[in-house]
Amino acid sequence: MAEIVFDKVGKAFGDVKVIENLDLTIEDGKFTVLVGSSGCGKTTLLRMIAGIGPATSGHIYMDGKDITHQPPEKRDIAMVFQNYAIYPTMSVRENIEFGLKNKKVPKDERDRRIAEYAEIVGMTPYLDRKPSDLSGGQRQRIALARAMVKKPSVFLMDEPLSNLDAKLRAAMRVELIELQRRLGTTFVYVTHDQIEAMSMADTIVLMEKGKIQQIGSPEEIYHQPANVFSAQFIGTPPMNILELGDGIRYGVRPESIRMSPQRMDNMVLYRKGHVITREMLGAELQYKVRLSNGITIMVRSENERDDVEEDTDVWVMAPARHIHFFDADGKRLGHGGPQNLLDRLGGMNE
Amino acid sequence: MTSITSLEREQQREARRIKHRSWVTSYLMILPAMAFLVAFVIYPTISMAHMSLYYGNAKNPYKKWMALGNYSMRDDFWVALRNTAAYTGMALVLVMILSILFAQWMYKSRKLNNVAQTLFFTPHLVAGVSAGFIWSWLMSSQPYGLFNTVFNALGLPSVRWLDSTSTAMFSIVLMNTWKSVGYYCLIIMSAMKSIPTEIYESAKLDGSPAWKTFFKITIPMISPQLFFLLITITTGSFKVFDSVRIMTNGGPGDATRVLSMYIYDYAFQRNNTLGYACAAGIIMMAIMVLVTVFDFAFVEKKVHYQ
Numbered sequence: 263m264a265e266i267v268f269d270k271v272g273k274a275f276g277d278v279k280v281i282e283n284l285d286l287t288i289e290d291g292k293f294t295v296l297v298g299s300s301g302c303g304k305t306t307l308l309r310m311i312a313g314i315g316p317a318t319s320g321h322i323y324m325d326g327k328d329i330t331h332q333p334p335e336k337r338d339i340a341m342v343f344q345n346y347a348i349y350p351t352m353s354v355r356e357n358i359e360f361g362l363k364n365k366k367v368p369k370d371e372r373d374r375r376i377a378e379y380a381e382i383v384g385m386t387p388y389l390d391r392k393p394s395d396l397s398g399g400q401r402q403r404i405a406l407a408r409a410m411v412k413k414p415s416v417f418l419m420d421e422p423l424s425n426l427d428a429k430l431r432a433a434m435r436v437e438l439i440e441l442q443r444r445l446g447t448t449f450v451y452v453t454h455d456q457i458e459a460m461s462m463a464d465t466i467v468l469m470e471k472g473k474i475q476q477i478g479s480p481e482e483i484y485h486q487p488a489n490v491f492s493a494q495f496i497g498t499p500p501m502n503i504l505e506l507g508d509g510i511r512y513g514v515r516p517e518s519i520r521m522s523p524q525r526m527d528n529m530v531l532y533r534k535g536h537v538i539t540r541e542m543l544g545a546e547l548q549y550k551v552r553l554s555n556g557i558t559i560m561v562r563s564e565n566e567r568d569d570v571e572e573d574t575d576v577w578v579m580a581p582a583r584h585i586h587f588f589d590a591d592g593k594r595l596g597h598g599g600p601q602n603l604l605d606r607l608g609g610m611n612e
Numbered sequence: 613m614t615s616i617t618s619l620e621r622e623q624q625r626e627a628r629r630i631k632h633r634s635w636v637t638s639y640l641m642i643l644p645a646m647a648f649l650v651a652f653v654i655y656p657t658i659s660m661a662h663m664s665l666y667y668g669n670a671k672n673p674y675k676k677w678m679a680l681g682n683y684s685m686r687d688d689f690w691v692a693l694r695n696t697a698a699y700t701g702m703a704l705v706l707v708m709i710l711s712i713l714f715a716q717w718m719y720k721s722r723k724l725n726n727v728a729q730t731l732f733f734t735p736h737l738v739a740g741v742s743a744g745f746i747w748s749w750l751m752s753s754q755p756y757g758l759f760n761t762v763f764n765a766l767g768l769p770s771v772r773w774l775d776s777t778s779t780a781m782f783s784i785v786l787m788n789t790w791k792s793v794g795y796y797c798l799i800i801m802s803a804m805k806s807i808p809t810e811i812y813e814s815a816k817l818d819g820s821p822a823w824k825t826f827f828k829i830t831i832p833m834i835s836p837q838l839f840f841l842l843i844t845i846t847t848g849s850f851k852v853f854d855s856v857r858i859m860t861n862g863g864p865g866d867a868t869r870v871l872s873m874y875i876y877d878y879a880f881q882r883n884n885t886l887g888y889a890c891a892a893g894i895i896m897m898a899i900m901v902l903v904t905v906f907d908f909a910f911v912e913k914k915v916h917y918q
């Protein structure tokens with residue numbers, strides 16, 4: 263059990279400031295997912311929590327205690343490294359056992375736990391193998407077992423599923439979520455896969471270039487993106503962002519757009535468009551549509567009723583609740599603003 | 613149908629030609645090395661074995677057929693063998709431990725370490741004979757002996773270094789350690805540098821104390837290089853000659869008479885004992901082969917290859 267608080271934390275490598283003035287509270291017992299594009303500082307953040315790449319300014323607290331300069335072994339934290347960091351000279355069993363031995367866990371308790379967690383990650387038949395004889399995915403699972411077996415109060419995972427195939431990844435995702443619910447341990451999970459983030463998180467921390475863009479539940483991030491970056495990061499294809507004038511922009515998600523040869527009622531946005539391409543993605547359909555002002559947008563629909571042919575003219579429409587407004591800095595324009603903006607949008611209708 | 617078969621046959625012939633040509637090229641490429649091996653290793657070994665069966669001297673090695681008579685070793689042979697074993701044992705332990713310690717100390721790249729690396733490595737470039745001379749001066753009990761001068765200045769008693777039967781051998785080991793440790797240290801250090809830092813970080817998170825990380829992670833991960841050191845230091849030390857010849861010439865008494873000096877003595881300094889010297893040489897070679905085979909058969913099992 264542990265809550266982690268970052269207070270004006272900075273991290274620099276020599277002259278390069280990777281993270282500056284970062285404030286963040288990671289809630290106790292929650293599944294927090296750090297998500298962001300490659301190089302944005304996710305691993306750096308995890309390493310600061312673990313104590314293996316200490317912060318260069320500010321303070322980090324764990325349950326109110328300042329741990330900024332506490333050595334890693336005193337933190338009761340386990341970490342799964344991005345490149346696994348398996349001990350190559352030890353067998354799978356010895357890898358999992360190493361941390362327990364150092365904690366002086368008695369032999370029978372060790373054996374019991376090893377058996378339990380080897381079973382969870384499906385590595386029981388491989389316990390006496392050397393890591394060099396195993397596949398990347400199997401090594402990743404050892405790394406998971408090695409961390410879980412210590413029953414830490416904070417569990418850090420740096421893209422722990424990136425090397426597994428789709429099926430195993432889905433299974434491990436469920437396994438991890440269940441494990442977290444069962445243990446009630448604080449999980450901090452790094453990924454650059456937004457789907458993984460959405461499906462696993464209690465709280466998503468969205469980062470870009472060392473700055474936090476938004477913190478919130480998957481619902482909040484999806485329905486109330488704090489800024490253009492956040493709006494475009496989550497969702498495939500990303501949110502369509504269009505100009506309203508005066509630097510103000512509005513956005514509509516591809517899946518929130520309705521399309522039809524006829525004008526529908528109760529919409530706010532009405533634009534004429536021409537369907538350029540139509541892709542069949544199984545349950546869903548995805549279209550590229552050129553608006554009359556020449557701008558192309560993406561539209562996604564799960565509804566075969568709404569299906570339109572390639573190379574036809576259609577109405578592109580959206581209801582008020584699905585339209586997001588952003589100011590010149592890309593920040594979301596909160597409540598109060600939107601009514602006049604909706605009117606302005608209506609004024610531009612065709 | 614027939615045309616296809618003949619085409620296939622033609623292709624097979626072509627493949628064989630190419631294979632043959634690459635076979636010839638590869639042998640041509642190793643030919644120089646093979647020639648040197650035959651001229652300077654295989655031929656001398658065979659002729660040494662041959663000479664060991666005769667009574668004679670360097671001018672006329674084949675005076676009288678002795679059969680295996682030369683292989684009944686004289687008492688002083690066992691002294692030389694014991695001295696060689698002692699030298700090899702001390703050198704092995706000292707060089708191994710010091711190279712690992714220095715490597716562990718220097719492998720983090722700091723400015724100081726680059727300087728230290730150069731300082732450690734330079735002795736390796738000095739000729740063995742010159743190093744022997746320099747150290748006999750340093751260890752001299754004459755007033756110009758630097759070590760004793762420093763010892764005395766620090767209030768410590770003089771050491772008899774090369775002049776006492778109990779310290780002479782160790783003094784030579786010391787000199788050769790100084791000369792070779794930088795080279796071996798470099799090998800160990802590059803092995804240490806290839807260990808990913810995440811493994812150490814992971815060990816820290818696993819609560820592993822420094823000594824445990826060293827013995828359970830570092831040492832196993834550099835074991836291929838340690839094995840290489842074991843083989844090269846053992847065989848190298850077994851053949852030690854020039855430093856002993858310069859620094860003590862086998863003395864005081866027979867305290868530092870090692871096998872290669874013993875063989876040299878009997879081959880060139882005495883009358884008609886060339887055959888006996890050759891027999892000693894063959895035995896020395898047999899021991900080295902045995903030790904190496906033992907290393908590969910038993911020690912190598914503990915080596916972890918990536």
Ligand SMILES: Nc1ncnc2c1ncn2[C@@H]1O[C@H](COP(=O)(O)OP(=O)(O)OP(=O)(O)O)[C@@H](O)[C@H]1O
Pocket residue numbers: 275278280298299300301302303304305306307344454
């Ligand atoms: N040891 C280091 N020295 C210098 N710069 C570093 C170091 N480690 C990381 N950086 C820089 O810090 C930034 C953040 O790196 P970090 O590893 O935290 O990214 P990340 O979000 O984990 O990316 P990825 O998803 O690719 O793993 C990068 O620009 C990187 O170049």
Ligand SMILES: [Mg+2]
Pocket residue numbers: 304305306344420
């Ligand atoms: Mg990373």
